[in-house]
Structure formats: C-alpha cells, structure tokens
Amino acid sequence: TNQAGLERGTLTPERVRGWIDQINAACGGVVVDHWAAPTLASPFRKPRPDAVLALADKHFVDLERSLFVGDTESDRACARAAGVRFEWAHDFFGWPR
Numbered sequence: 702t703n704q705a706g707l708e709r710g711t712l713t714p715e716r717v718r719g720w721i722d723q724i725n726a727a728c729g730g731v732v733v734d735h736w737a738a739p740t741l742a743s744p745f746r747k748p749r750p751d752a753v754l755a756l757a758d759k760h761f762v763d764l765e766r767s768l769f770v771g772d773t774e775s776d777r778a779c780a781r782a783a784g785v786r787f788e789w790a791h792d793f794f795g796w797p798r
Contacts, residue, residue, distance in 0.1 A: 705739060705746060724770065727794060748778035753785065 706712030721733045739745045745752035757764050769780035772790040780787035791798060 708740060723794065747773075747775040748782060750779055750783035753779060753783040757783075 704712055704717050707714065707717065724733050725731050739752070745755075753764070753769070756762070757767070764783060764785050767785050769776065769783070769785040769787045770790050770793045771777060771780065771787065777787050790796070
C-alpha cells in the first residue's frame with residue numbers, strides 16, 4: 702500500500718498500521734506486509750499503475766486474479782490502469798456509509 706497522507710501529514714504510521722491489520726484480518730492472514738509514503742513527484746503515485754505493476758512483477762502476482770481495495774478515485778483509476786479488479790473499501794470491510 703502506498704499512503705501519500707504520511708508525507709502530507711494527514712496520516713500517522715499507527716493509523717496506516719491499523720488499516721493494514723484490518724486488511725490482513727479480513728483476508729485471513731498476512732497479505733500486506735509493506736507500506737510506503739511516496740513523494741509527491743514519485744512515479745509510483747496513484748493513479749499511475751507503476752507501483753502495482755512493479756510489485757506484481759517482483760512477487761509473481763497474477764493481476765487478473767487480484768483485488769485492489771481502495772477508497773479514492775485515484776485508487777480506482779490505478780486498479781483499472783493495472784488491469785486489477787477494484788472494490789471500494791467501505792464495501793470490502795462492510796463499513797457503514
């Protein structure tokens with residue numbers, strides 16, 4: 702996961718870690734084991750698919766069988782550009798709207 706809010710100061714590492722723990726629990730095990738805060742000029746910023754494609758290649762992930770869970774339009778655009786199925790976080794986690 703990449704969390705630009707860390708660089709902007711709108712997120713804390715503890716909050717990101719809490720989200721990762723929720724994702725891992727919802728998926729029945731450790732699925733996310735790394736997170737980053739890309740700089741605002743990074744090519745790995747969403748909606749560009751570069752980070753997704755690079756990590757999929759590095760870890761031999763089949764993107765057609767993968768799921769991108771996100772909460773922003775840039776998440777959805779990134780998933781589409783990478784060829785990954787997308788689901789809104791509130792639906793995936795069952796959060797109230």
